Amino acid sequence: MKGCDATLDLLLPLHARLDAAGRVVHAGPALRRLAGDRALIDRPATCAFRLHRPPDVATAAELFDAAGQPLRLSFAEGVPVQLSGLLALRGEGGILNLALGLSELENLGRYGMTCTDFAPTDMTVDMVYLIEANSAIMDEARQLITRLQAAQAAAEERALTDTLTGLKNRRALDHLLAGRVLDGRSFALTQIDLDLFKEVNDTLGHAAGDHVLQTVARRIQETVREGDHVARIGGDEFVVLFEGISERAEVDGIARRLIARIEDPIVFRGETCRISASLGTTLSQTYASPEPARLLADADAALYRSKGTGRARHSFYDGGPSAVPMFERRRAG
Amino acid sequence: MHGIVNRSLQSFLTDTYGREVWVEIARDAGIGVTDVEPFLDYAHRVTPDILAAAAARLSKSQTVILEDFGTYLVSHPNMHRLRRLLRFGGDGFVDFLHSLNDLHDRSRLALPDLDVPRLDLHQVGEGRYRLRMGASHALYVPLAMGVLRAMADDYGALAFLDAPEIAEDGDIRVDIAVLSTSFAPSRGFDLSLRRV
Numbered sequence: 364m365k366g367c368d369a370t371l372d373l374l375l376p377l378h379a380r381l382d383a384a385g386r387v388v389h390a391g392p393a394l395r396r397l398a399g400d401r402a403l404i405d406r407p408a409t410c411a412f413r414l415h416r417p418p419d420v421a422t423a424a425e426l427f428d429a430a431g432q433p434l435r436l437s438f439a440e441g442v443p444v445q446l447s448g449l450l451a452l453r454g455e456g457g458i459l460n461l462a463l464g465l466s467e468l469e470n471l472g473r474y475g476m477t478c479t480d481f482a483p484t485d486m487t488v489d490m491v492y493l494i495e496a497n498s499a500i501m502d503e504a505r506q507l508i509t510r511l512q513a514a515q516a517a518a519e520e521r522a523l524t525d526t527l528t529g530l531k532n533r534r535a536l537d538h539l540l541a542g543r544v545l546d547g548r549s550f551a552l553t554q555i556d557l558d559l560f561k562e563v564n565d566t567l568g569h570a571a572g573d574h575v576l577q578t579v580a581r582r583i584q585e586t587v588r589e590g591d592h593v594a595r596i597g598g599d600e601f602v603v604l605f606e607g608i609s610e611r612a613e614v615d616g617i618a619r620r621l622i623a624r625i626e627d628p629i630v631f632r633g634e635t636c637r638i639s640a641s642l643g644t645t646l647s648q649t650y651a652s653p654e655p656a657r658l659l660a661d662a663d664a665a666l667y668r669s670k671g672t673g674r675a676r677h678s679f680y681d682g683g684p685s686a687v688p689m690f691e692r693r694r695a696g
Numbered sequence: 697m698h699g700i701v702n703r704s705l706q707s708f709l710t711d712t713y714g715r716e717v718w719v720e721i722a723r724d725a726g727i728g729v730t731d732v733e734p735f736l737d738y739a740h741r742v743t744p745d746i747l748a749a750a751a752a753r754l755s756k757s758q759t760v761i762l763e764d765f766g767t768y769l770v771s772h773p774n775m776h777r778l779r780r781l782l783r784f785g786g787d788g789f790v791d792f793l794h795s796l797n798d799l800h801d802r803s804r805l806a807l808p809d810l811d812v813p814r815l816d817l818h819q820v821g822e823g824r825y826r827l828r829m830g831a832s833h834a835l836y837v838p839l840a841m842g843v844l845r846a847m848a849d850d851y852g853a854l855a856f857l858d859a860p861e862i863a864e865d866g867d868i869r870v871d872i873a874v875l876s877t878s879f880a881p882s883r884g885f886d887l888s889l890r891r892v
Contacts, residue, residue: 470888
């Protein structure tokens with residue numbers, strides 16, 4: 364048997380040889396290392412190991428009955444290292460060959476196992492390599508996803524477009540106003556607030572409301588001159604920056620056309636939506652040193668006056684306080 | 697070129713010379729970004745452009761930079777995972793040398809689209825080995841030499857590498873003499889996967 368043991372030690376380092384009584388009489392070098400302090404030699408295999416599959420194996424005869432079947436077992440003592448096994452009968456006893464369970468592969472080092480404990484024909488070490496390579500790559504991939512998410516958030520933060528209408532958004536308008544104020548060219552700033560929009564939303568739903576906003580956006584864009592800028596700065600609030608305008612009459616003409624265009628009925632899924640718009644304008648020329656926040660507040664004050672005088676109107680800001688308390692705006696709108 | 701190569705090059709230049717120097721190199725190279733992503737594909741020009749910019753900025757030859765890069769891949773703490781993957785090649789330095797024949801296939805298991813050259817290692821005498829690789833991967837030669845020297849240190853082996861030569865068939869050839877496999881203590885390697 365000595366020569367046989369040496370052969371099996373080489374080919375199957377993780378094996379045990381059992382005698383007729385089911386006792387371990389020899390353990391391969393890798394099994395000895397894996398077992399560590401646990402006693403194996405001269406102990407019944409059914410005591411040294413706990414069998415999980417098949418269950419209820421307590422005697423040598425029951426163990427030998429399981430020869431040729433897939434076995435699941437673990438050490439009976441200490442850390443229960445998960446093993447799979449295969450028992451082949453030989454003479455009066457048998458050879459029990461073992462392999463480490465998948466869950467053990469990530470941490471073979473804690474059992475003191477090294478590459479040399481595995482036969483070169485055994486793919487266990489290659490499995491460990493793959494698990495480790497895979498884990499490294501997954502970590503990199505997760506970091507990439509985190510960076511991409513941050514980049515996406517930053518891009519959204521920097522976005523200058525209103526996603527619903529494709530118009531400029533509030534941030535874009537602020538950039539634009541800051542630039543215009545610096546370069547000193549004259550312009551007109553008009554605020555547009557839709558009348559009766561809330562009713563559309565309330566009676567026909569948000570889908571209808573979105574459709575109305577998209578339609579109005581397109582109509583405003585079509586009505587203003589090429590080179591003018593249109594932004595949506597709130598739910599149903601739009602702002603137009605008219606480039607190079609210093610005459611009230613010029614803005615007023617476009618504003619009237621805007622009201623007429625917006626009042627054209629909008630059909631959504633067979634329902635006709637009728638809305639209108641109130642407009643308020645301020646001219647950059649009227650300020651010694653125009654400031655964006657001031658201009659917006661003054662255009663808003665003019666708009667509030669339009670609303671107060673009966674809707675579908677256009678008014679110009681002509682001095683006076685422009686800070687309109689919100690509750691009055693709400694009541695008027 | 698696979699982003700992971702460029703990303704490793706960025707890590708090497710950043711860890712060795714500092715972030716500012718890397719940012720200057722990236723700008724000089726005109727790669728359009730200051731951080732390379734390991735899982736994005738980059739044009740083949742990017743790697744040579746980074747190397748050329750680094751050589752100019754650091755006043756070193758590209759060969760020296762690539763050798764240092766190879767050493768870095770094995771020996772720098774930030775690259776401990778790659779070093780571990782290389783150590784799976786074998787229990788001793790000679791086993792590792794023989795595992796170079798599997799490096800191409802092994803790296804494809806981990807990253808199928810990573811273009812690691814096919815290496816061909818033969819024993820040519822007692823403690824003497826000859827490594828060959830195709831001329832199309834000339835860039836990798838000094839890199840491989842840096843890796844091999846660092847791996848010899850890692851295993852505690854004493855090995856000498858001859859300067860690369862071009863063989864009759866155009867392949868690049870490096871002769872390796874292993875004088876001792878236990879010249880110094882080996883850096884540890886066990887089979888525990890250290891989760892970072």
